[in-house]
Amino acid sequence: MNLFLQIPPVVLGLLKGLAVICVIFPIAGACSMAERKVSAWLQGRFGPNRVIVPWFEWIPFLGRGLQRLGVFNLLADGGKLLFKEDPLPGHVNKFYFMIAPAIAIIPAFTTVVVVPFGAYIDQAGQVVPLMLANVDVGLLAVFAIASLGIYSMILAGWASNSKYPFLGSVRASAQLVSYELSLTLSVLPVFLWVNAPGTGASLSLVRVVAFQSLPGFWGGTWFIFLMPVSAFVFLIALFAETNRLPFDMIESEADLVGGFHTEYGSFKWSLFFVAEYAHMTVGSGVFVLLFFGGWNPLPWLPIGTFFGWLGLVQSAGQFSYAIAITQGVLSIAIFLAKVLFMIFFFMWVRWTVPRFRYDQVMRIGWRRLLPLALANVVVYAIVIALLQGD
Amino acid sequence: MIVRLSSSIFQFPLALAAAPLAPVGLNHYVLLSALLFALGFFGVLLRRNTLVVYMCLELMLNASTLAAVAFSRFNGTMDGNVFVFFIITVAAAEVAVGLAIIVALFRLRRTVQLEELTALKH
Amino acid sequence: MLPPMSVIQVQRKPLTFAERTYLPQVFGGLMITLRHFFGRRVTLEYPEQRPEISPGYRGVPTLVKDPNGREKCVSCQLCEFVCPPKAIRIVPGEIPADAPNAHVEKAPQEFEINMLRCIYCGLCEEVCPEQAIFLQNVYSLCGYSRAELVNNKEKLYELGGTMPDQHFKWDKKKAAADHAPVHQ
């Protein structure tokens, strides 16, 4: 343990980053499989359940179970996409065509840096969040970096030099810029509430979670109960920002063949999807942190109390790493469970609701969601001023 | 595009800045800001595509913000930062209006080349 | 003069506020899909479970034998002529003289159905006077080459098997031939 603490901070940061990537990347990859299984289940089908790695058949119960879950399909898929011929059409702008998938991946994984994903309690009894960088501007940084992801779609569409990808990318840029407004406005009430006068100021997500873990009725309330409209607007905007189905205008296969990735194949194509799922994971994470109480197991049940029930409390004098690690793992598990549920929700909606028309998307964004978000901010500003003002 | 940088205009200040790897102070930031501003200015005079000219204007604006932030940082005051906040806000509004004008112009004239937009000359 | 039709102008109800937000419908839809999520799977797990084939199913055309195991086809070539995509090719031939039913009828020397051309229309079955060709319940047909998908006589009989009918045509013919005076 002391050895761990002696690692220089730069290396430690790199290691942590690597660890987080190692979690996010498989989640993003597994989501593509989960999407197929969930879609199948929602439609009364089985979904992929055939692929199996030879030796796994011999594992008595687990092997077959994993096969039925389609776990090995994921490996087969990955292998296929990796080793397939990588087509590079002759009419494309090669440079941008090649870097567009990379540009898709980078912001998607960079946003994780400022998202906390768990917590433990240190010697002093303080809740220490597990995250890569606890910066003041937390959520704004997520928005800023995530907004760079749009370049992959624009460049992919433009570089493909073909009309459907181009239309897809033009739609993407208009849609993402439109919904960013509602997305940002919808979280303002949360931060107005959190940054009460005289308590310091921070846009960090840790602070939001800390507020939802306070004792007492108002403290322990998750923000989805306090601000349902904010949560609603944020959720809708999140759907639009991650290009999930009622809003997946940029790839709507009914009218645009495949949208911005029409000309892509094999590994480059799959990178776009990993990026989309990574965006979805991070977006779900932010939603959980903002409105679903982060790593608190239940509303009005802060994780500290929960640890108390499990006997995972540090006594004042001695500090045990084992307990701290258990706490950390437990909180991460709770958080991940919520995130996975959110991802399931994304898929659930996708296989239920049909796609909007493009003009409907724009109308919802500008004429419904934006006024709603603005009114929400005004109302909460007044309410918070009345409640917390001196 | 990187290769074309071998012209002396760009090499000189870079060499000047990179030579000692001196501790970075206000000087460096202001120099960098001036350099970027000059580049933007150069671009505005040089290019004929309205959009690129507009981009170079943005570059100049951006260069000025860098100077403001640097001064603010090294003097320990808030004002430069707040000023940059306003500059960014105004720049966003300005880009929106400017691009709308360019789009309107393009709809009317079907070109964005500067020397073809000479209606007032004749 | 036709009497004027009574036209009822249907007034579409204006959407309520709740309906205009789409939300009740969306939630209703979510509930429906959730029911399916926990409901019974309707997919047939194909290689293990096979679909139930109804009696009138028109599968791959096959040749059948009679209860005594003789071929029923007499190579009249009606099916060859009626086949719309010309998938059938028959080479008529004699029945060997030493066979028990020799000199009564002919039999196909070659009988090929090109399954790449067959459109499963069932006209061959309709037209066959001997009820020798049937579209049975074989529905999955695949092969690695084009030649493999041209069913020859052996393949057709293998697919078809015997058809337990009660005509015993060959027995009757044999009996008739035995009792009748020999012509030549």
Add this chain to the structure above:
Amino acid sequence: MAEFPFYLFAFLTVVAAAGVVVNRNAVNAAICLLVSFVGMAALFVLLEAYFLAVLQVLVYAGAVAVLFLFIIMLFDVKGGDPRKPYKKIAAGSGLVALALLTTGLLSLAKHGQLVSADPATVPAAGANLKTFGYQLFTTYLLPVEVTGFLLLIAMLGVVVLSKKHLEETEARSQHSGGKV
């Protein structure tokens, strides 16, 4: 330690800015602009103005550069400038820019270093979000209001400008021989 990142990002920003100026292809120029904006944001981080850095990425890289790309793609000016990309007065303007630079450098050299305190001793005012907000809503309240009003006016202006007028449509149909 702060030297290397500064030179890295300064180099990146300057190279990208030069790319904006010299690139024939407008899309390349826009991408260079984007890189320059992001490099600038990194410099803001080095100056410990985190909020401004995020704002820079959010507004400039996330919206302004997207708008530029969007417009360029809509115009389909992918060939860049069809004839000579640079104006005749390019040489003159180059001289002007060079003169500007030289003057600045000379004045810097003559007057010595700008007086700058050691950053370690000076508080990084921009790093504190609370001070930022406090300043905005006390000292700079009027500018905030005015900027808000300006944004509103700009929005209205853009809406008006983007509306297709009847006369404009007619003018265009005349211009392009009836084909729209």
